[in-house]
Amino acid sequence: MGLGQLANCPICDALFVKGIRDVCNNCYKEQEKQYDVCAQYLRKRENRGSTIYELSEGTGVAVKQITKFIREGRISLQNSPNLGYPCEKCGTLIRTGNLCTECMGSLQRQITQQMDVDRRLADEERKTNNKVYQYKREDK
Numbered sequence: 593m594g595l596g597q598l599a600n601c602p603i604c605d606a607l608f609v610k611g612i613r614d615v616c617n618n619c620y621k622e623q624e625k626q627y628d629v630c631a632q633y634l635r636k637r638e639n640r641g642s643t644i645y646e647l648s649e650g651t652g653v654a655v656k657q658i659t660k661f662i663r664e665g666r667i668s669l670q671n672s673p674n675l676g677y678p679c680e681k682c683g684t685l686i687r688t689g690n691l692c693t694e695c696m697g698s699l700q701r702q703i704t705q706q707m708d709v710d711r712r713l714a715d716e717e718r719k720t721n722n723k724v725y726q727y728k729r730e731d732k
């Protein structure tokens with residue numbers, strides 16, 4: 593979807609003109625407020641060791657939204673050793689990427705398996721094609 597197109601806000605479903613922001617103006621303002629609350633919370637020395645769940649509880653901001661802030665780089669993990677966000681698949685707390693190492697590993701295995709299957713199918717196909725070709729030659 594390009595810029596300047598009408599879209600539904602993914603948060604409140606209101607119709608808005610899609611611009612640099614992917615949410616409507618109201619939700620954008622709301623997000624900014626939530627970000628401020630989170631940033632203020634983390635600025636306090638006693639909250640530096642918070643997990644994302646403690647941060648969410650302490651600020652009333654949804655874990656999903658905090659995850660977004662972290663992934664956008666707005667909330668830095670550098671000064672918050674216990675802060676991470678849930679892996680997209682299993683919910684294990686991670687600090688980089690979308691998936692934890694375990695889910696990354698199983699995804700990798702799945703891809704390799706799929707490639708194996710594809711290769712075998714391609715091999716089969718080639719064999720069948722060869723056979724057809726041979727039969728034709730024998731016919732002559």
Ligand SMILES: [Zn+2]
Pocket residue numbers: 601602603604605606615616617618619620
């Ligand atoms: Zn909205």
Ligand SMILES: [Zn+2]
Pocket residue numbers: 679680681682683684691692693694695696
């Ligand atoms: Zn995972």
